[in-house]
Amino acid sequence: MxxxxxxxxxxxxxxxxxxxxxxxxxxxxxxxxxxxxxxxxxxxxxxxxxxxxxxxxxxxxxxxxxxxxxxxxxxxxxxxxxxxxxxxxxxxxxxxxxxxxxxxxxxxxxxxxxxxxxxxxxxxxxxxxxxxxxxxxxxxxxxxxxxxxxxxxxxxEEGQFDALTAVSGSGPAYVFRMVEALAAAGIAAGLPEKAAHALARGTIIGAGELLRQDERSATELRVAVTSPNGTTQAGLEALDEEPGLPAVVRSAVRAAAARSREMGQEDQAD
CATH class of the missing domain: 3.40.50.720 (NAD(P)-binding Rossmann-like Domain)
Incomplete structure (x- = not known):
C-alpha cells in the first residue's frame, strides 16, 4: 500500500x-x-x-x-x-x-x-x-x-479490549436505555406518551451535541446546569441514592466485560 x-x-x-x-x-x-x-x-x-x-x-x-x-x-x-x-x-x-x-x-x-x-x-x-x-x-x-x-x-494492551467493549462497544445501548427510562419517568410524572418520548430523545441528542462541541469536561457541564438547591440538584441526588447511578453503571460495565471474556473463552473451547 x-x-x-x-x-x-x-x-x-x-x-x-x-x-x-x-x-x-x-x-x-x-x-x-x-x-x-x-x-x-x-x-x-x-x-x-x-x-x-x-x-x-x-x-x-x-x-x-x-x-x-x-x-x-x-x-x-x-x-x-x-x-x-x-x-x-x-x-x-x-x-x-x-x-x-x-x-x-x-x-x-x-x-x-x-x-x-x-x-x-x-x-x-x-x-x-x-x-x-x-x-x-x-x-x-x-x-x-x-x-x-x-x-x-x-x-x-490487548487485555484492555474487554473493558473497551463494555464501555464504548456496548455504551450506545446504555444511552438508548436511558432514553427509554427517561421517557417512562416522564409519562409516570404526567406527560403524554408522545411528548415524553420526544422530550427524552431530544434531551439526550442535545446533551450529546453540547458535549461534542463544548471543550469543558462532562463534570464541568453537569455543574454548569446544576443550580444549588434547584430541580436538577434534587434529581441528581435521587440518581445517587443507594446503590446510585455510578454503581449501576459500574455493574453494567463489569457484566459486559465479563461476558466479552467469556465469549473469547467459548470460542477457544470450540
Whole structure:
C-alpha cells in the first residue's frame, strides 16, 4: 500500500456492524474498490460491489474487515488466507476474538483487532484498535479507515479490549436505555406518551451535541446546569441514592466485560 492509500477493501459480513461501516466507507470513498462478501440477498450502498463468497472475488485485497458473528468466523473465513499476501491487513471487528485466535483463523496477512460501535453508521462512532508489530504506515492506514466513521483510540494492551467493549462497544445501548427510562419517568410524572418520548430523545441528542462541541469536561457541564438547591440538584441526588447511578453503571460495565471474556473463552473451547 502507498501511504494512506487503500486500493481494495473487502468487508466479510454485511450485518449490523458490517453494514454500518460499509455505508460510511462507501460514502467517504476510503478505497478505490470496496467489496462486500455476504451470501445473503441484501442491498449494498452505491460504490460497493457484492459477491456471495470469497471465491467469487478477483484480486488481492489491501485490507479485509471480518464482520461476521464470532461463531461463524471459522466457516466464513476458511478460504481467506489463500487470497492474502504479506502486505494484506486483516481487521477483525468480531467481539471476543483475541489476536491469537484471529491469526489462527486467518494465518496470512497481518491481524488487527477493532471494536467500533453502532454510531459509526452516522459518522460518530468510537473505535478501539490494537495490533502487534504494525508498521507506522499500516497504523496510519488503519487509523484513516476508522477515522472515516468517527474517532479512534489505540489501546496499549490487548487485555484492555474487554473493558473497551463494555464501555464504548456496548455504551450506545446504555444511552438508548436511558432514553427509554427517561421517557417512562416522564409519562409516570404526567406527560403524554408522545411528548415524553420526544422530550427524552431530544434531551439526550442535545446533551450529546453540547458535549461534542463544548471543550469543558462532562463534570464541568453537569455543574454548569446544576443550580444549588434547584430541580436538577434534587434529581441528581435521587440518581445517587443507594446503590446510585455510578454503581449501576459500574455493574453494567463489569457484566459486559465479563461476558466479552467469556465469549473469547467459548470460542477457544470450540
Amino acid at each position: 502507498a501511504t494512506n492509500k487503500i486500493r481494495t477493501l473487502w468487508v466479510i459480513g454485511g450485518g449490523n456492524m458490517g453494514g454500518a461501516l460499509l455505508s460510511r466507507w462507501c460514502l467517504a470513498k476510503v478505497a478505490d474498490r470496496i467489496v462486500l462478501v455476504d451470501p445473503a440477498n441484501i442491498a449494498v450502498p452505491a460504490g460497493c460491489e457484492k459477491f456471495p463468497s470469497i471465491a467469487d472475488v478477483d484480486g488481492i485485497p489491501d485490507i479485509v474487515v471480518g464482520a461476521v458473528k464470532p461463531h461463524l468466523a471459522a466457516t466464513a473465513l476458511a478460504t481467506l488466507s489463500e487470497r492474502l499476501d504479506e502486505r494484506s491487513l486483516f481487521i477483525s471487528v468480531m467481539a471476543g476474538l483475541g489476536l491469537a485466535r484471529i491469526a489462527a483463523l486467518v494465518p496470512a496477512g497481518t491481524p488487527v483487532r477493532a471494536m467500533p460501535n453502532t454510531p459509526a453508521q452516522v459518522g460518530r462512532g468510537v473505535t478501539g484498535l490494537y495490533a502487534d508489530d504494525l508498521t507506522e504506515e499500516q497504523r496510519m492506514v488503519v487509523s484513516k479507515l476508522f477515522n472515516a466513521v468517527g474517532i479512534t483510540h489505540w489501546l496499549t
